[in-house]
Amino acid sequence: MAIVSLKALQKIYPNGFQAVHGADIEIADGEFIVLVGPSGCGKSTLLRMIAGLEEITSGDLIIGDKQVNDLDPADRDIAMVFQNYALYPHMTVYNNMAYGLRNRKNSKESIEKSVREAARLLNLEEHLDRRPSQLSGGQRQRVAMGRAIVREPALFLFDEPLSNLDAKLRNQMRIEIRKLQRQLGTTSVYVTHDQVEAMTMADRIVVLNGGNIEQIGTPDEIYHRPASVFVATFMGAPAMNLMEGKVATGGIEIDGIGLLKSDHKLDASSNVSVGVRPEKVKLTTKANGITQPFVHDFTEELGAARLVHGRLGDKPFVINLHQEDEVPTGDLYATISPDMLHLFDTATGKRLS
Amino acid sequence: MTVTDTFSTPPAVTAVKVKKRFRVKRETLIDHLILVLGALFMLFPVVLTFMTSSYDNLAFAKSGLQFGWSDQFFENYERAMFETSGFTGAIDGVSMLTNSLILGFGFAIGKIVISMMAAYAIVYFRFRFATLSFWIIFTTLLLPLEVRILPSYEVVQGLGLGNTYTGLIVPLIASATGTFFFRQFFRSVPEELVEAARIDGAGPVKFFIDILVPLSKTMIAALFIIMFVYGWNQYLWPTLITTDEGMFTLVRGIKNIIQSFTDSSSVPEFTVGFALTTITMLPPVLIVIFFQSWFVKGLTESDK
Numbered sequence: 001m002a003i004v005s006l007k008a009l010q011k012i013y014p015n016g017f018q019a020v021h022g023a024d025i026e027i028a029d030g031e032f033i034v035l036v037g038p039s040g041c042g043k044s045t046l047l048r049m050i051a052g053l054e055e056i057t058s059g060d061l062i063i064g065d066k067q068v069n070d071l072d073p074a075d076r077d078i079a080m081v082f083q084n085y086a087l088y089p090h091m092t093v094y095n096n097m098a099y100g101l102r103n104r105k106n107s108k109e110s111i112e113k114s115v116r117e118a119a120r121l122l123n124l125e126e127h128l129d130r131r132p133s134q135l136s137g138g139q140r141q142r143v144a145m146g147r148a149i150v151r152e153p154a155l156f157l158f159d160e161p162l163s164n165l166d167a168k169l170r171n172q173m174r175i176e177i178r179k180l181q182r183q184l185g186t187t188s189v190y191v192t193h194d195q196v197e198a199m200t201m202a203d204r205i206v207v208l209n210g211g212n213i214e215q216i217g218t219p220d221e222i223y224h225r226p227a228s229v230f231v232a233t234f235m236g237a238p239a240m241n242l243m244e245g246k247v248a249t250g251g252i253e254i255d256g257i258g259l260l261k262s263d264h265k266l267d268a269s270s271n272v273s274v275g276v277r278p279e280k281v282k283l284t285t286k287a288n289g290i291t292q293p294f295v296h297d298f299t300e301e302l303g304a305a306r307l308v309h310g311r312l313g314d315k316p317f318v319i320n321l322h323q324e325d326e327v328p329t330g331d332l333y334a335t336i337s338p339d340m341l342h343l344f345d346t347a348t349g350k351r352l353s
Numbered sequence: 354m355t356v357t358d359t360f361s362t363p364p365a366v367t368a369v370k371v372k373k374r375f376r377v378k379r380e381t382l383i384d385h386l387i388l389v390l391g392a393l394f395m396l397f398p399v400v401l402t403f404m405t406s407s408y409d410n411l412a413f414a415k416s417g418l419q420f421g422w423s424d425q426f427f428e429n430y431e432r433a434m435f436e437t438s439g440f441t442g443a444i445d446g447v448s449m450l451t452n453s454l455i456l457g458f459g460f461a462i463g464k465i466v467i468s469m470m471a472a473y474a475i476v477y478f479r480f481r482f483a484t485l486s487f488w489i490i491f492t493t494l495l496l497p498l499e500v501r502i503l504p505s506y507e508v509v510q511g512l513g514l515g516n517t518y519t520g521l522i523v524p525l526i527a528s529a530t531g532t533f534f535f536r537q538f539f540r541s542v543p544e545e546l547v548e549a550a551r552i553d554g555a556g557p558v559k560f561f562i563d564i565l566v567p568l569s570k571t572m573i574a575a576l577f578i579i580m581f582v583y584g585w586n587q588y589l590w591p592t593l594i595t596t597d598e599g600m601f602t603l604v605r606g607i608k609n610i611i612q613s614f615t616d617s618s619s620v621p622e623f624t625v626g627f628a629l630t631t632i633t634m635l636p637p638v639l640i641v642i643f644f645q646s647w648f649v650k651g652l653t654e655s656d657k
Contacts (some may be wrong), residue, residue, distance in 0.1 A: 053548050074554035090567040098554035099563070147553075252608035 001155035002064040002077075003029050003189055004050070009059035011211075013044050017046040021211045022059065030179070036198040037208035038234070044159060046208070047191045051080050053156050064154055068199045074103070081149035082162060085140045087132040089148075093119075095130040097146045111150075118146040131276045138169045145154040145177070149184065155179065158190040162197065174201060195235050199223065220275070229349040232275045232342055238307055238318050240275040244346060247272055252343070256313035261290050261338045266352060273349075275342035278320035282335040283308065283328060291333035294319075298328060399634065406430070406627035413623045425624065433628040444598045444606065446629060453585060453602040454636070458521040460584025461577050468531025468576075469569070473561055475532070476539040477547065487536065494529040498590060506593055516597040525590060531576055539565065540570050574647035582637040603633040 001130065004027040011020040020042045027033050035043040048054040050061060052073035059150045059251045061069050068076045079100075087096050094115055118126045122142040124324035132140055141161060148156055155172045161177070163172045178201050181188050192198055197220045198205050207214040207222065209232070215227035226232035247270050260274060292312050300307040308319040308327055312334060319334060321327065343352045360646070383411035403420045408428035412419060474480075479648045500504070505524045514520030550560045566573075591605045607629055641648070 051548075051552065053551065071498050073552045073622065075550075078552065080549070082545040082549060084543060084545055086549035088546070088549075088564055090570075092562075099555075103554035103559065147549075 003027065003062075003142045004064075004155055004187055004189070006046075006050070006060045007060040009046065009049060009060070010057045011042070011049060011054060012057045019211055020049070023213055025206060025213070025216060027187055027189065030200060032188045032203045033206060034190045034192060034198040034202035034204075035190055035206045035208060036195060036235075039193060039215075040210075042127055042194075042211040043191045043208050047159055047189060048106040049080055050155070050189060052076050059134065059303070068182070078152040078157055079155075080142045080159065081141075081155040083146050084159040085132070085144045087140060087143055090133055092129050093124060093146075094132060095141050096132065096143055097150050098235065100147065102149055114152070115127055115146075115148040118149045121149065121183075122146050135313055136169060138173060139166050140170070141165065141173055142176075145180065149180075154187065156186050156188040158188065160192055161190075162192070163194070170197075177201070195237065205235075206301045207234065209234075214223065216280050225351070226275075226342065227351050229275070229344045230275055232344070237276065238278050238320060240277050240342070241317050243274045243280075243312075243315055245272055245274050246270070251338075252316075252341070254313075256294060257315065258313070259334060260292070260342070263338050264343060264352075266343070272352065273344040273345040273346050275344065276336055276340055277342075278307070279305075280316045280320075280337075280340040281319045283319060283325070283335050284329045284335055285330050287333050288335075290337055291335050294325065294332040296335040298333055357495060360408065362573075372431040386519050402627050402634075403631050406624055406631050408624050410622050410624050411561055413627075427559040429499055429625050430632070432625050434624075446603075448599065449601050449603045449606040450632065451602065453601060453633075456521055456591065456602055457581045457585040457636070459518065460525055460587070461580035462521055462528035464531050464580045464584075465573055467526050468528045469535050471532045471572075472535030472539055473565065476536055487532075490529050490532050491495070492529075493527075494533070498525065502589065502593065505590075509594060514594075516595055516600050518600075521591060522593050523585060525584070525587065528580070531538075531580070534572065535569065536568060537571070542568060548653065568576045571647055574644055575650075578644050578648050579642055581640055586636050604630070607633060 004025075006027075007021060007024040008042060009023040010018070022207050023046055035046060037043045045054055049056050050063075051348070052071060057070050060067055062189045063076060063078070073080075087304055088099065091099065093259060094267065097115045097118060098111050101200045106114075112219070115128075116125075119128055122145060124139065124142055124146060126332055127135060127139060127143075132143065135143065143165075146163070158177070162173055174197060188195075190201060199222075202219055204216060204218055205222045206216050215222060215231045217225075217227075222231060226235065226240075227244065233242060243254050243257070243260075245252040245260070247253075247264065247266045247268050248259060250263075251259040252264070252274050253259055254270060254274065262274075266272070283294065287293070293315065294310050294312060296308060296310045298309050300309065304323050306321050306323065306327070310317055310319070310332075317334065344350060345352055401418050401420065404422060406414060406429055408419045408423040409425045409429075412423065422487045437445045469488065475483055509515060509524055512520075512639075514523075546564065547560065550564055555563060588604050589600070591600075591602050595601060595605065607626060634635060
């Protein structure tokens with residue numbers, strides 16, 4: 001349990017590649033932070049720098065009230081859960097969990113106590129004498145969690161721990177991990193490329209792109225007020241509809257579509273990108289002031305919802321309709337209400353509030 | 354309709370199965386025939402040696418190799434093991450067996466320890482010219498002991514290690530084969546295991562002993578078998594380095610024994626020589642038989 005701060009952390013590899021460009025993150029005590037981004041965005045590198053598996057090129061890493069830049073992983077008071085579990089194949093479940101404690105010269109009784117306690121918490125009690133190869137994927141993942149828990153570290157680190165599991169188990173483990181973390185109250189940093197995991201598990205999300213932090217915020221903020229075009233398109237499935245346009249009076253003029261109504265206070269004729277979440281658009285058959293003609297191409301049925309693919313003018317456009325809303329026949333219009341528009345500066349990609 | 358269809362299928366399947374089984378059986382028969390013939394062909398000289406070792410020398414001198422059984426078995430083996438021989442009379446079968454075992458075990462264990470540590474250094478530590486040093490080690494695969502035998506002899510003699518076990522074993526234990534096998538194995542061990550161990554507070558030595566060595570145990574067993582047999586069968590190096598008869602190994606000693614027997618009696622004592630040959634063959638065969646399953650496991654699958 002500790003406050004963790006990353007101050008201008010940089011990672012430059014010997015070959016000159018800069019994986020992380022000055023990351024500043026303040027993590028509160030007991031907070032669950034998710035680092036998310038596409039592959040190669042530096043999220044794993046950042047996590048491994050916190051773990052001490054990668055050297056920190058510059059900046060400060062503070063765990064608790066100690067600067068730990070140059071400490072060995074074992075001395076940082078952290079525990080890590082790996083993607084492929086990284087269990088010791090020749091040791092029993094018990095020994096896998098006890099190994100770290102033995103290396104710390106804990107007494108035999110206290111090791112026994114912590115391992116039993118963790119096993120009880122994770123429902124692994126009857127598997128303590130088995131080898132990892134005799135366990136299912138979910139159980140192995142729990143052993144990996146157990147190995148982290150028994151150490152009672154100040155900070156948990158998770159490196160895509162669920163990506164080797166099948167979809168059903170992943171959903172279940174997601175909830176288990178979150179519950180466990182709440183219960184233990186240990187500060188956690190969790191890396192994933194899966195935006196669903198990020199949205200559902202995080203207290204706050206850190207969106208990374210190309211080694212830069214794009215936005216830090218609660219899932220709600222990230223989704224509803226994305227700070228950049230990248231965040232807007234990366235988070236959310238189906239992705240946000242994005243169109244290029246110019247600021248005009250009373251709205252945004254978009255080539256080939258026309259004026260989208262918006263109550264902005266921007267300088268006229270500057271270039272903007274306009275984003276609309278697919279589920280914020282309604283389909284009607286009657287035109288009014290805030291509709292645009294919509295050409296329907298095809299529909300994807302998702303059960304709880306349906307994705308209506310089509311075009312506004314000549315631009316592809318997706319609408320996410322609730323399951324009860326049928327796709328009307330006849331001339332279609334997309335209702336895009338002005339307060340649902342996200343405006344971004346085309347040049348910088350940053351949000352224009 | 355569909356129901357009856359479903360029910361009518363099983364008999365058809367059985368019929369096909371029966372046919373298949375018959376064909377498989379005939380193939381197996383031919384396979385086994387070839388294997389049995391091959392085994393007989395390979396075993397014949399060994400069996401002949403074993404059988405001849407039960408005859409007395411006179412029978413051998415008169416009619417050569419024997420295919421049968423006689424009554425001199427125990428006597429021949431007793432003489433082979435316990436009768437001292439050589440010019441100095443300092444050596445008998447038992448002490449040669451001891452020397453051979455020391456060479457075999459020392460050679461195998463030494464090779465495994467050295468090559469494991471070399472591979473550990475090459476795979477897990479970043480040092481300059483690591484790849485280069487690996488390839489240098491690897492190219493020595495192409496150079497058998499015989500190529501460097503004179504310089505090696507020079508060095509061992511210069512260090513005064515002639516006629517010692519150290520001189521007998523140490524120059525042989527640097528092993529490109531072992532280093533190569535262990536390197537490939539270590540490279541297949543997931544990187545995250547090292548990282549997990551680092552976080553668990555295991556330093557390089559602890560990681561090696563607690564995790565890598567247990568993981569490699571099938572590999573170690575497989576290499577041990579190969580290396581033991583290889584060490585046991587060394588001939589040229591022991592011949593060069595051991596001039597003192599008390600240091601003779603079995604493989605090196607057989608010839609001398611037959612010679613000395615020949616010198617000291619009117620009839621050449623070949624059958625005693627055959628007995629000693631049989632004894633010489635025994636330990637490697639036993640090791641292979643006992644560790645066979647480990648051997649296959651170590652070379653084909655890994656417990657990761």
